Amino acid sequence: MxxxxxxxxxxxxxxxxxxxxxxxxxxxxxxxxxxxxxxxxxxxxxxxxxxxxxxxxxxxxxxxxxxxxxxxxxxxxxxxxxxxxxxxxxxxxxxxxxxxxxxxxxxxxxxxxxxxxxxxxxxxxxxxxxxxxxxxxxxxxxxxxxxxxxxxSHDTPFEFVQMGRNVEVADMAVRILDVRAHGLLGESSGELRPYDDIQWKAVLRALASFQNYRRHVHVRVKGAAVLGYMLQDEHSPHSVGYCLDAVERSLRMLPRNEDPLRTIGHAKRMIRDADVYGLTRSGLHDFLEELSTALASLHESLQATYFLLEPTPWHSLATT
Amino acid sequence: MTVPSKDHRSGSVAELLATYDASKFYDELITPAGRPRKHARILLRHLRSLDREELYGRRQAAEFAIDAMGITFTVYSEGSNIDRRWPFDIIPRIIPAKEWERLEEGLKQRTLALNLFIADIYGEQRVVKDKVFPAEVLAGSKNFRPQCVGATPPLDVWAHICGCDLVRDRDGTMYVLEDNLRVPSGVSYMLENRLVTKRVFPELFEDYAIQPVDDYPNRLFDMLASMSPRPADYPTVVVLTPGIYNSAYFEHSYLAQQMGAELVEGRDLVVDDEDRVFMRTIGGLEQVDVIYRRIDDLFLDPEVFNPESLLGVPGLMRAWRAGNVALANAPGAGVADDKVVYAFVPELIRYYLDAEPILPNVPTYLCMREDECKYVMEHLQEMVVKPANESGGYGMLIGPHASKTELKKFASLIRKDPRNYIAQPTLTLSTVPTLTDEGTIEPRHVDLRPFILTGPSSHVTRGGLTRVALNKGSLVVNSSQGGGSKDTWIVEDS
Known part of the structure; x- marks a missing residue:
């Protein structure tokens, strides 16, 4: 092991x-x-x-x-x-x-x-x-x-590399969305101002997703669509949803995964239930902050389950 | 390596060998008259058939192979660690199988006696009561561990892995120079040297029947597994390393990998209140049966030894004494590493085995004995003086090479603490032809470290690690001090 x-x-x-x-x-x-x-x-x-x-x-x-x-x-x-x-x-x-x-x-x-x-x-x-x-x-x-x-070799050690990659990419995406999208949306309530287009493209580029977005989302580059794509898309390797799915897949290959799976379930539900159009009008910063906390809990759960093994209680942990 | 200039690379190896001078020391491959020894004929005939350009090419091939295999050793300098390429000379050292059989018997005999001695010292101390071994030597031993008294490791084996250093003197006699029973290192280099040589001189393996060495990791694993306190088909065996900053880390990870054992650090292990050892894995705590520890005694368990140690595992000694985990080598086995104990080994063989020692010791003067100390003081300039409990060639005086100040310094050191010093006549270590950086072939001094495994039965590696002092005239073979190594062939007589 x-x-x-x-x-x-x-x-x-x-x-x-x-x-x-x-x-x-x-x-x-x-x-x-x-x-x-x-x-x-x-x-x-x-x-x-x-x-x-x-x-x-x-x-x-x-x-x-x-x-x-x-x-x-x-x-x-x-x-x-x-x-x-x-x-x-x-x-x-x-x-x-x-x-x-x-x-x-x-x-x-x-x-x-x-x-x-x-x-x-x-x-x-x-x-x-x-x-x-x-x-x-x-x-x-x-x-x-x-x-x-x-x-x-794509075995257990590889899954930990993958989880590290995906947790970090998700975390980075949430922070970049917070830094850029939050400021961008400002008070304008969805109305497209000059240069908005350029700025949303920059968000996608920073997240290595501009080309993917163009292929899969056929609307003009604008707030709600970008937000929806970066949070919920299942195929873009830099979207939060994709990363969480991937961590979940890794966890299913590992022993003692109950707690981390529960934590990830919570984060996934948050994303699935997010109303991106509503968020572009208000509450985006709070939402992203909460999502960021959910990702931190996922990290802590991985840490407690797999990295910081405490020696007690003996009987429940000894596996051999 | 420095690249020899063009004219150093032209011409034949035969010309190079024609000027080889084997008359000053015992040479392992060439007689004083300049003829190949019987077992070296095929090798030398082959070397002579090469031109120098080709010999140089073989050397380069060896270096590429060493880089590609990542064979390194670690040097400490100014707080940082540098991984250096393992220095290797492509010309092998050859020992005929007939001679080797006798050496092997001698090594088995010696380690058997040493194991009996260690068990006795931590048990009844019959050897002291019978006045074969002086109580005051034991009292002054830095590696005697009172915490081990009364312990009974499996099969009463204490020194599971020994490295005995052998040297050959001018008259051709092989002597045991020292016994390493704590954490002897070097065996991975022995294995890798063979792999490299197979790449460099594959054709010679067809002409010679060279005994293989690569069964060592399996034998090591089997020996370790046989110590397991829990009967199981596949006990959990781990290699305990101080970590990547240790100079022998390459070997620790190499052996773990070769044995399919987990390489762990102290913080990976934990001892529970029932004195069992576990390792922390992503699947939970997994019980450990056997620990091949590459950490010195004093760092093993902060509960018992150095409380500052972060390398060890709190409670490990409890678990060992309770018989829940086997440690190889057993803590305290180093008591027999003491160079004063070394002087008694021939006596110990007679005492425990009722047999004459097969392998001789180098004559050794104990400074703790007044008459011997007087002799040492009068002949300091001809002798090698060693502290009783150092390893790695540190703190030694080589009389013939020493300055007046050094001689004076050692005379006063000995006077202050005679128990801590022994002296031996300076041996003229044997030589083996070695390719120099200048592109010539010259005699260089060598020693030999075979490894002896002791479990239900004992096993000696076929050959061992030949270390070579690469600097002209030098007798120091340690890799940290300008030493390199050679492949060692035990060949069947043809």
């Missing part, structure tokens, strides 16, 4: 890979968006600080949320545990200690990627080099994920 410690390492390795990937993707689309929009409409940079990690601490170190400061903090600041560089470092560390299980290429690629990202950090912080730098990270993460899928 898989050791709890190993399961946890694999789970976190996958979460950190997705976190580096998701943050990089968001920063690329956000940079593009800022270039497209006139200053009056621009979402600015401060809104990005609501990402995973501890962005609250930003103002301990910086006075102003300027482009330069925010990007430094989100890409390469050692003081921000959620920065791209820290995520890569943690992904690498976790791969290193699970070398007996993860394919050799995964460790080697993550090791190279982290070393490269550290060396070239200044290029990534400069406007001119930012796109190439972040794009390299997105591409390399895809390569790592490709190695995991293509070469790692």
């Amino acid at each position: 898989l050791l709890s410690r190993t399961a946890e390492i694999l789970y976190w390795m996958a979460r950190y890979i997705e976190r580096a990937d998701g943050t990089s993707r968001l920063l690329i689309t956000h940079s593009d968006l800022v270039l497209d929009l006139p200053a009056a409409v621009s979402p600015g940079w401060e809104s990005l600080l609501a990402l995973p990690g501890e962005p609250e601490s930003f103002f301990q170190y910086f006075e102003e949320a300027t482009e330069r400061n925010v990007l430094r903090f989100l890409i390469g600041d050692a003081r921000n545990p959620g920065s791209v560089l820290n995520s890569l470092r943690m992904a690498r560390e976790n791969a290193r200690i699970s070398r007996a299980i993860v394919p050799r290429e995964v460790w080697e690629k993550l090791n190279d990627l982290w070393a490269w990202a550290r060396t070239c950090l200044n290029d990534g912080l400069a406007r001119k080099g930012r796109y190439a730098y972040l794009n390299e990270i997105v591409g390399s993460c895809a390569e790592v994920v490709g190695y995991i899928h293509g070469t790692m």
Whole structure:
């Protein structure tokens, strides 16, 4: 049976890979968006600080949320545990200690990627080099994920990698929707303002879902449809609904899954029952906050069930 | 490796070997007159038939194979750990099967006596009462564990896995240099060296009947399984490692993988109030029967030993003493690692087995004895001085290579704590032809560490790990200090 410690390492390795990937993707689309929009409409940079990690601490170190400061903090600041560089470092560390299980290429690629990202950090912080730098990270993460899928045995350890991936992607989607959609919808109650279209597209791009959306949703890119797609679509690998289904599938392969399955059932019902049209008018922020809490409970349930095994009571836990 | 320059790579290996000087030391492959020894004829004929470019190519192939297999060892430097490629020399060391049989018998005899000694020391201490082994040596032993007194491990085996270091002196005699009964390492390199050599010189395996070594992980598993306190077809065996920062981590994970055992750290295990050991798995707590521990005694159980240890498992000693889990090697087995105990091994063999030792010890002077200490002090410059309880070649004095200051320092160390020092005449370790970074073939000093498994029966690896001091003239074979290794062939006489 898989050791709890190993399961946890694999789970976190996958979460950190997705976190580096998701943050990089968001920063690329956000940079593009800022270039497209006139200053009056621009979402600015401060809104990005609501990402995973501890962005609250930003103002301990910086006075102003300027482009330069925010990007430094989100890409390469050692003081921000959620920065791209820290995520890569943690992904690498976790791969290193699970070398007996993860394919050799995964460790080697993550090791190279982290070393490269550290060396070239200044290029990534400069406007001119930012796109190439972040794009390299997105591409390399895809390569790592490709190695995991293509070469790692699809048995129990793999399910923990998958769960890490899916919990992180769902969490990222909820946060990005909160940061962007919430601000976007504002007071306008569904009426399309100039530039809304561009901004909704940016949300989809940040979630790697623009092309999929175009193929599957035949309406103009606008609030309720985007929200519905990112929350409820069953096929898009970056939609919250897809990720939860996937975690559920993984859990069904694992022992002692009652509690995590219950938690996931709750989150799934929330999404299924969500009235996206109503939410675009009011209550979106509260809804996303609640969904975020449900995802946190799912993580805690996985942790309590599989990672932090307490030694008592003996009789009920001993399986052999 | 440094790449030899072009002219170093042209010409034939025969030319290189023509200038090989085997007259100064005992060479394992070549006689003092420069002729191949009988068992090395085929190898040397083959080497001579190569040109230097090709020999260099074989060496490169070995390095590619080592990189591809991920064979590394860890070096500590300034707080960080670096995985280095395992240094390997492609020219094997060969021992004829006939000679090996005798060595094997000697090693079995020795480990049998050592196991009886350890059991006795933690039991009745007959050997002390009979005045064969002095009580004061026991009292001064750093590796004696009072916590183990009265314990009765399965089959009364304490040292399940031993690594005995053998060296050959100028006259060709093999001596036992030391016994490692705590957590001897190196066996994974023995196995990997063979895999690499098969890739590098496959043709030689057709010409020689080389005894295989790759049954070791299975034998290790069977031995460990035989210690299980719960009768089961497939007991739960785990390898307990201090973690990835340990210099032998590669070996821990390698052996676990080869045996199909789980590789665990202390925090993966937990002991319940009925003194049973469990590992934390995603399926719940799973009872563990046998632990092949690669953690030193003092870190095993913070309840009993070092309370600061985060590597160990609280309660593990309780579980072991209760007989609910087997530990290999048993805690306290290191009492026989003491180099003062080493000096008594021939006596112990006579005492416990009523037999003459098959393998000789290196003559050893105990500084705790006044007359011997006096002799050591007068001949310090000719001797090797070792602290009684160190391993890895640390804290040693090699008299002939030492400076005046070092000699003085050791003289005062010995005076302060004579019990802690032994001295031996400096042996001229035998040599094996070795390919140097400059592209030449030169004699380099070697030792040999066979591994002995003791369970219901005992087993000795066919050969062992030959370690080679890669630096010219050096006698230090430890990988952390410029040592490398060679494949070791036990060959049937043809």
